[in-house]
Amino acid sequence: MFKKLPGLLLLLTVFHTYSQITGEVKDENGNPLPYVNIYTETGSQGTTTNDDGIYELKIDKEGNYTLVYQFLGYKTLKKKVEATEFPMTINIVLKAESTSLDEVTVQSGENPAIRIIRKAIDNRELNAEKLESFTADFYSRGLWRIKNAPEKILGQDVGDLGGGLDSTRSGIVYLSETISEIAYQKPDDFKEKIIASKVSGDDNGFSLNSAQEAYFSFYENTLDINSEMVSPIAEYAFNYYKYNLEGTFFDDQGNMINKINVTPKRENDRVFSGFIYIVEDLWQIYGVELKTTGQAIQVPPIEELVFRQNHKYSPENKLYIQISQSVDFSFKIFGFGGDGKFTAVYSNYEFSPQFNNNSFGREILSFQEEANKKDSLFWKEKRPVPLTTEEIEDYVKKDSIQEVRSTKKYKDSVDTVKNKFGISDVLFGYSYRNSWKNRSFSISAPIAGIGFNTVQGWNTDVTLSYTQRTGDDQENYWRIYSDIDYGLSEKRFRLNGGFEKKFNNFNKPFLRISGGVASKQINSREPISPLLNSITSIFFERNYMKLYEKSFANIGYGQDVFPGVRLFGELSWENRKALTNHKDHVFIDWEDRSYNSNNPFQPDNFGSLPFEEHSIFKSNLSTDITFGQKYMSYPNGRYNVYESKYPKLKLSWEKGFAGSEAKYNFDQFKAQIRQNLDLGNKGEFQYLINGGVFSNSEDISLVDYQHFDANQTRIGFGSYVGKFNLMPYYNFSTNQNYAEFHAEHNFQGWVLGKLPLINKLNFNLILGAHRLTTTNRNPYSEYSVGIDNLGFGKYRFLRLDYVVSDFGGKQDGAFIFGLKF
Numbered sequence: 031m032f033k034k035l036p037g038l039l040l041l042l043t044v045f046h047t048y049s050q051i052t053g054e055v056k057d058e059n060g061n062p063l064p065y066v067n068i069y070t071e072t073g074s075q076g077t078t079t080n081d082d083g084i085y086e087l088k089i090d091k092e093g094n095y096t097l098v099y100q101f102l103g104y105k106t107l108k109k110k111v112e113a114t115e116f117p118m119t120i121n122i123v124l125k126a127e128s129t130s131l132d133e134v135t136v137q138s139g140e141n142p143a144i145r146i147i148r149k150a151i152d153n154r155e156l157n158a159e160k161l162e163s164f165t166a167d168f169y170s171r172g173l174w175r176i177k178n179a180p181e182k183i184l185g186q187d188v189g190d191l192g193g194g195l196d197s198t199r200s201g202i203v204y205l206s207e208t209i210s211e212i213a214y215q216k217p218d219d220f221k222e223k224i225i226a227s228k229v230s231g232d233d234n235g236f237s238l239n240s241a242q243e244a245y246f247s248f249y250e251n252t253l254d255i256n257s258e259m260v261s262p263i264a265e266y267a268f269n270y271y272k273y274n275l276e277g278t279f280f281d282d283q284g285n286m287i288n289k290i291n292v293t294p295k296r297e298n299d300r301v302f303s304g305f306i307y308i309v310e311d312l313w314q315i316y317g318v319e320l321k322t323t324g325q326a327i328q329v330p331p332i333e334e335l336v337f338r339q340n341h342k343y344s345p346e347n348k349l350y351i352q353i354s355q356s357v358d359f360s361f362k363i364f365g366f367g368g369d370g371k372f373t374a375v376y377s378n379y380e381f382s383p384q385f386n387n388n389s390f391g392r393e394i395l396s397f398q399e400e401a402n403k404k405d406s407l408f409w410k411e412k413r414p415v416p417l418t419t420e421e422i423e424d425y426v427k428k429d430s431i432q433e434v435r436s437t438k439k440y441k442d443s444v445d446t447v448k449n450k451f452g453i454s455d456v457l458f459g460y461s462y463r464n465s466w467k468n469r470s471f472s473i474s475a476p477i478a479g480i481g482f483n484t485v486q487g488w489n490t491d492v493t494l495s496y497t498q499r500t501g502d503d504q505e506n507y508w509r510i511y512s513d514i515d516y517g518l519s520e521k522r523f524r525l526n527g528g529f530e531k532k533f534n535n536f537n538k539p540f541l542r543i544s545g546g547v548a549s550k551q552i553n554s555r556e557p558i559s560p561l562l563n564s565i566t567s568i569f570f571e572r573n574y575m576k577l578y579e580k581s582f583a584n585i586g587y588g589q590d591v592f593p594g595v596r597l598f599g600e601l602s603w604e605n606r607k608a609l610t611n612h613k614d615h616v617f618i619d620w621e622d623r624s625y626n627s628n629n630p631f632q633p634d635n636f637g638s639l640p641f642e643e644h645s646i647f648k649s650n651l652s653t654d655i656t657f658g659q660k661y662m663s664y665p666n667g668r669y670n671v672y673e674s675k676y677p678k679l680k681l682s683w684e685k686g687f688a689g690s691e692a693k694y695n696f697d698q699f700k701a702q703i704r705q706n707l708d709l710g711n712k713g714e715f716q717y718l719i720n721g722g723v724f725s726n727s728e729d730i731s732l733v734d735y736q737h738f739d740a741n742q743t744r745i746g747f748g749s750y751v752g753k754f755n756l757m758p759y760y761n762f763s764t765n766q767n768y769a770e771f772h773a774e775h776n777f778q779g780w781v782l783g784k785l786p787l788i789n790k791l792n793f794n795l796i797l798g799a800h801r802l803t804t805t806n807r808n809p810y811s812e813y814s815v816g817i818d819n820l821g822f823g824k825y826r827f828l829r830l831d832y833v834v835s836d837f838g839g840k841q842d843g844a845f846i847f848g849l850k851f
Contacts, residue, residue: 050086050087050088050089050090050116050117050118051086051087051089051097051111051113051116051117051118051119051120052084052085052086052087052117052118052119052120053084053085053119053120053121053122054079054082054083054084054085054121054122055068055079055083055085055099055101055121055122055123055124056083056121056122056123056124057104057123057124057125057126058123058124058125058126061083062079062081062082062083062084063079063083063101063104063124064079064080064081064082064083064356065078065079065080065101065338065340065354065356065373066078066079066083066085066099066100066101066104066124067098067099067100067101067340067342067353067354068085068087068097068098068099068100069087069097069098069100069342069353070087070089070095070096070097070098071095071096071097071098071108073342073344075087075088075089075377076353076375076377076414077375077414077415078354078373078375078414078415079415080415080416080417080418081371081418081420082418082419084416084418085415085416086413086414086416088411088412088414089113089116090116091113092113092114092115093112093113094110094111094112094113095110095111095113096108096109096110096111097109097110097111097120098282098342099122099124100282100340100342101124101340102305102307102317102319102338102340103126103127103319104124104125104126104127105124105125105126105127105279106281106282107122107124108282109122127279128277128279129276129277129278129279129289130277130278130279131275131277131278141273141274141275142275143273143274143275143288143290143291144273146273146275146288146290146308146310146313147262147263147267147268147273147290147308149308149313150263150308150313150314150315151263151264151265151267152313153312153313153314154249154263154264154265155249157249157312157313157314157315157349158247158249158250159216160347160348160349161214161216161347161349161351162215162216163214163215163216163381163383163385164213164214164379164380164381164383165211165212165213165214165378165379165380165383166211166212166376166377166378166379166380167209167210167211167212167376167377167378168208168209168210168211168212168222168241168374168375168376169207169208169209169210169373169374169375169377169413169414169415170207170208170210170237170239170240170241170244170372170373170374170375171205171206171207171239171371171372171373171415172204172205172206172207172237172238172239172370172371172372172373173202173204173205173370173371173372173421174202174203174204174205174368174370175200175201175202175203175368175369175370176191176194176195176199176200176201176203176366176367176368177199177200177366177367177368177369178198178199178200178365178366178367179191179195179199179200179366180199180364180365180366181199183364191203192231192232192428192431193231193427193428193431193432193435194231194424194428199366201424202230202420202421202424203368204230204370205229205230205421205424205425205428206227206228206229206230206235206237206238206239207226207227207228207237207239207409207413208224208226208227208228208237208239208240209224209225209226209412209413210222210223210224210225210241211223211225212241213383213385213389213390215385215389215390219389219390220241220242220390220394221389221390221391221393221394221395222240222241222242222394222395222396223395223396223397223398224236224237224395224396224397224398224401225398225401226398226401226402226404226408226409226412227397227401227402228402228404228409229402230424230425230428230429231428231429231431231432232428232432233402233429233432234402234502234503235402236397236401236402236664236665236666239372240395240662241374242394242395244355244357244372244374246337246339246355246357248261248262248263248306248315248318248320248339249261249263249315250264251264251265251266251710251711252264252300252710252711254708255322255327255335256327256328256329257300257326257327257328257778257779258300258708258709258710258711258713258714258778259300259301259302259322259326259327260299260300260301260302260711261302262290262292262302262306262320263306263308263315264711266711269295270294270295270296270299270301270711271292271293271294271295271301272292272293272294272295273290273291273292273293274290274291274293275288275289275290275291276289276290276291276305277289278310281309281316281343283343285309285310285311285312285343286309286310286311287307287308287309287310287316288307288308288309288310289305289307290305290306290307290308291304291305292304292305292306292320296783296784296789297325297789297790298325298326298779298783298789298790298791298792299326299779299783299789300326300327300711300778300779300783301322301326302320302321302322302337303320303321303322304318304319304320304321304336305318305319305320306318306319306320309350312348312350314341314349314350315339315341315350316341316350317338317339317340317341318337318338318339319336319337319338320336320337321334321335321336321337322334322335322337323335324361324824325792328778328792328794328819328826330363330821330823330824330825330826331361331362331363331824332359332360332361333360333361333362333367334358334359334360335357335358335359336356336357336358336359337355337356337357338355338356338357338358339352339354339355340352340353340354340355341353344379344381346379346381346382347381351376351379352376353375353376353377354373354374354375354376355373355374356371356372356373356374357371357372357373358370358371359371362824363824373415375414375415377414392593392594392658392659392660392661393593393660393661393662393663394660394661394662394671395662395663395664396662396663397663397664397665401665402665438466441465441466442465442466444465445463445464445465445466448463449461449462449463456476457475457476457477458475458477458478459472459473459474459475459476459478460472460473461473467498468498468499468500468504469496469497469498469499470496470497470499471494471495471496471497472493472494472495472497473492473493473494474491474492474493474494474495476490476492479491479492479493481560481561481563481564482564482567482568482613483560483563483564483567483573483575483577483613484567484573484611484612484613484614484625484628485517485520485549485577485609485610485611485612485613485628486517486518486519486520486522486549486577486612486613487517487518487519487520487612487613488517488518488519489515489516489517489518489520490515490516491513491514491515491560492513492514493511493512493513493514494511494512494513494514495509495510495511495512496509496510496511497509501534501535501666502666503666505535505666505667506532506533506534506535507531507532508529508530508531508532509529509530509531510527510528510529511527511528511529511530512525512526512527513525513526513527513546513548515548515549517549517612519612519613520612524546524547524548524549524579525546525547526544526545526546526547526548526582527544527545527546528542528543528544528545528546528584529541529542529543529544530542530543530544534667535666535667535668536590536667536668537589537590537591537592537668538588538589538590538596538668539587539588539589540587540588540589541585541586541587542584542585542586542587543584543585544582544583544584545582545583545584546581546582547579547580547581547582548579548580548582549577549578549579549580549609550577550578550579550580551575551576551577552576552577552578552630552640552732552733552737552760553576553737553740553759553760553763554733554737555737555738555739557737557738557739557740557741557759558574558575558741558742558743558759560575562743562745563575566743567625568617568618569617569618570618570620570623571616571618571619571620571623571624571625572623572742572743573611573625573626574742574743574759576628576629576630576640576759576760577609577628578606578607578608578609578640578641578733579606579607579608579609580604580605580606580607581604581605581607582602582603582604582605583602583603584600584601584602584603585600585601585602586598586599586600586601587599587600590668593659593660593661593668593670594655594656594657594658594659594670595653595654595655595656595659596653596654597651597652597653598650598651598652598653598654599649599650599651599652600648600649600650600651601647601648601649602647602648602649603645603646603647603648604645604646604647604648605643605644605645606641606643606644606645606646606731606733607643608628608629608639608640608641608642608643609628610627610628610636610637610639611625611627611628611636628640630732630759630760630763631732631760640732641731641732641733644689644690644691644694644731645689645690646686646687646688646689646690646694646695646731646734647686647687647688647689648684648685648686648687649684649685649687650682650683650684650685651682651683652680652681652682652683652700653680653681653682654678654679654680655678655679655680655681656670656672656673656676656678656679657676657677657678657679658673658675658676659671659673659676660673674705674706674707674708675707676705677703677704677705678703678704678705679701679702679703680700680701680702680703681700681701682699682700682701683697683698683699683700684697684698684699684700685697685698686730686734693728693729693730694729694730694731694734695726695730696724696725696726696727696730696734696765697724697725697726697727698722698723698724698725698727698734698736699722699723699725700720700721700722701720701721701722702718702719702720702721703718703719704716704717704718704719704751704752705717711780712777712780713775713776713777713778713779713780713794714775714776714778715773715774715775715776716749716751716772716773716774716775716776717751717771717772717773717774718751718752718770718771718772718773719769719770719771719772720752720769720770720771720772721767721768721769721770722736722767722768722769723767724736724765724766724767727765727766728765730765732763734765735763735764735765736763736764736765736768737759737760737763738754738757738762738763738770738802739752739753739754740753740754740757740758740759740760740761740762741753741754741755741756741757741759741846742756742757742758742759744844744845744846744847745846745847745848745849746829746831746846746847746848746849747848747849747850748850749774750772750774750798750814750831750848751772751773751774751798752772753772753800754800754802754810754812754835755812755814755831755833755846756812756833756835756842756844756846757802757810757812757835762802762804762807762810764804764806764807766804766805766806767804767805768802768803768804768805769802769803770800770801770802770803771799771800771801772798772799772800773798773799773800774796774797774798774799775796775797775798776794776795776796776818777794777795777796777797778794779792779793779794780795781795782794782795782817792819793817793818793819793820794817794818794819795815795816795817795818796814796815796816796817796818796829796831797814797815797816798812798813798814798815798816798831798833799811799812799813799814800812800813800814808837808838809837810835810836810837811835811836811837812833812834812835812836813833813834813836814831814832814833814834814846815831815832816829816830816831816832816846816848817829817830817831818848827849827850828847828848828849828850829847829848829849829850830845830846830847830848831845831846831848832844832845832846833845833846
């Protein structure tokens with residue numbers, strides 16, 4: 031009985047009454063209206079109806095009030111009430127707004143919507159500037175449902191997602207709320223302090239909802255929703271939209287509101303469809319009812335995103351200000367789907383805040399102490415949008431589940447089942463977990479580690495790992511691991527291991543100590559994976575990977591000095607031994623090719639070695655600098671927020687010393703700068719510039735050369751910025767000064783979206799350029815044109831580029847097939 035007490039208390043507090051006006055808002059047919067804005071005419075109090083049409087207006091003083099009920103598509107209703115006792119119930123019926131074209135003078139052959147939108151565009155920046163600075167109270171709620179979830183995805187158990195799924199594999203899997211205070215100042219100063227945070231099923235959790243992530247302004251040319259989506263009143267909106275005036279009506283201020291139907295000119299552009307409401311003469315946004323698709327934002331599993339924003343007039347700054355927003359979404363992939371909603375409510379605006387030089391900084395989000403410990407009484411009193419019956423039930427259900435699942439008895443029982451050792455674990459790996467003490471032990475799958483290369487022949491790699499997680503949210507850990515590698519043809523075991531520890535999640539200090547013997551690629555950037563090399567060797571007689579044996583002892587430590595600056599230091603001793611091929615068996619005999627030696631500089635001399643055996647000490651000092659780094663401070667850690675208008679800089683000094691011979695000693699100074707730039711409707715531009723200066727490096731080991739991210743497989747993975755897709759792996763490795771430049775522009779539909787028929791395919795055009803210069807060789811260049819977002823339906827994992835290389839006047843070209851996940 032006592033185990034049910036917390037849930038019963040929650041039910042009692044949910045229905046506990048406060049000084050307030052409550053009620054239900056319906057349409058003329060008796061249907062509840064969700065997200066109706068209700069506020070006092072003075073604007074001092076306000077609320078919004080929930081999905082069931084229920085509202086609670088927090089009024090605690092007796093007196094006469096004029097309540098305003100506002101909802102897009104319905105006539106605004108003003109109701110005078112005399113509050114003499116609380117709680118007070120007022121149920122409202124809103125009538126559908128009847129639009130008229132009587133007030134519109136249509137010139138011969140002119141679309142009246144064009145005039146209105148043109149005026150809105152002309153005044154867009156002026157109206158946006160009226161929000162130059164303000165403070166406000168902010169409330170957000172996020173809800174995410176899943177329907178018909180599978181029991182496994184890609185072989186991994188899905189479980190019941192914290193108790194969210196019922197017997198039909200459906201239910202709420204995320205429900206969270208925040209109450210916060212926000213401050214804003216143009217152009218990009220923002221600060222949010224979360225007063226209260228609540229996550230269903232986790233009484234120690236902190237909501238991921240934030241005001242900055244939820245803010246979407248249609249006064250901007252584009253809105254960042256994975257892609258840069260073009261606003262219906264962007265300065266170039268006429269290139270993307272068609273408009274039709276549905277009609278006009280008058281609001282409670284006596285201003286005429288134009289209801290304009292927005293239709294994309296091209297379906298798959300980065301655009302919206304629906305309605306935007308523009309205030310006549312002021313040319314301001316009164317509200318929006320706009321939707322877009324997963325195809326448009328290029329997240330194919332998303333089926334639809336629906337944005338609804340409501341504004342009210344603020345005499346203080348003569349602007350219709352946003353008071354509520356809802357974003358509904360639905361998705362479907364791998365045979366299951368779901369939907370959800372994110373709700374935001376703004377109140378208590380102050381448009382003349384007394385900001386000073388210390389009002390803003392790099393911290394854009396913080397939590398009040400014990401923000402996640404507010405009880406149900408607090409939430410009932412402060413929550414501006416009442417919970418629905420479904421949400422109440424989810425809180426009660428998840429709290430009860432959490433109480434049971436947080437006990438040692440339950441965790442031990444679950445571990446007992448999952449920790450059972452089966453015959454298949456011998457091949458596919460085994461893991462053991464003590465959930466109560468947050469400990470785990472694992473042995474990787476021998477089958478997953480099986481590969482083939484010409485040095486070791488068939489080989490397997492097995493990793494043993496023991497991990498202890500620490501911290502209130504297990505955000506920190508220490509780990510001991512060991513890696514065992516065996517080559518069948520080489521008949522050689524290699525063993526290495528180490529210890530690593532993450533101390534905290536604020537300045538993120540990280541220690542790593544490792545040592546042993548391992549087979550490593552001569553190019554430390556590992557440009558080809560063991561799996562891909564196995565495929566090219568077995569099926570195409572191309573053994574691209576070149577290995578050497580490294581005996582080593584290493585210690586490294588890194589941490590953030592302050593936000594935006596991270597230092598890392600490393601010291602190691604290494605003994606390097608060159609290896610030769612032990613396997614020449616071919617699986618498919620290609621007449622025009624054969625295996626190469628393990629010496630990249632003498633591919634036909636199978637007994638040659640790329641370097642002599644030697645040992646050396648190495649140190650590496652580096653710093654990563656992100657200019658203007660902003661961050662969010664959670665009680666369990668600090669999380670950086672990427673700002674694309676500033677570049678990232680990396681500086682490092684690598685030193686080889688105390689070598690077995692003096693010729694192996696060297697110094698290399700490196701610098702790298704990179705940046706991603708959002709160019710609005712024109713796409714995204716990325717660049718990377720990398721350079722290095724060697725000193726005393728004339729006879730150093732090939733292992734210490736500067737190697738580049740080359741590719742000979744005609745298969746690409748991830749981003750191509752920083753890669754050369756036709757460059758041989760070792761042809762341009764250097765011990766001389768060098769500089770490389772990479773640039774890529776993804777037009778994200780700006781070009782192909784304008785071409786008839788092709789725009790229906792929703793492809794992206796990508797142009798790229800890459801160049802390497804060294805002091806001892808001619809420059810090497812690559813130029814590419816590619817198509818991204820290839821695939822079928824919701825599965826767009828492919829990219830195809832045609833790349834041309836240029837070296838010493840000789841040009842080669844090839845297609846690169848790209849995979850992205």
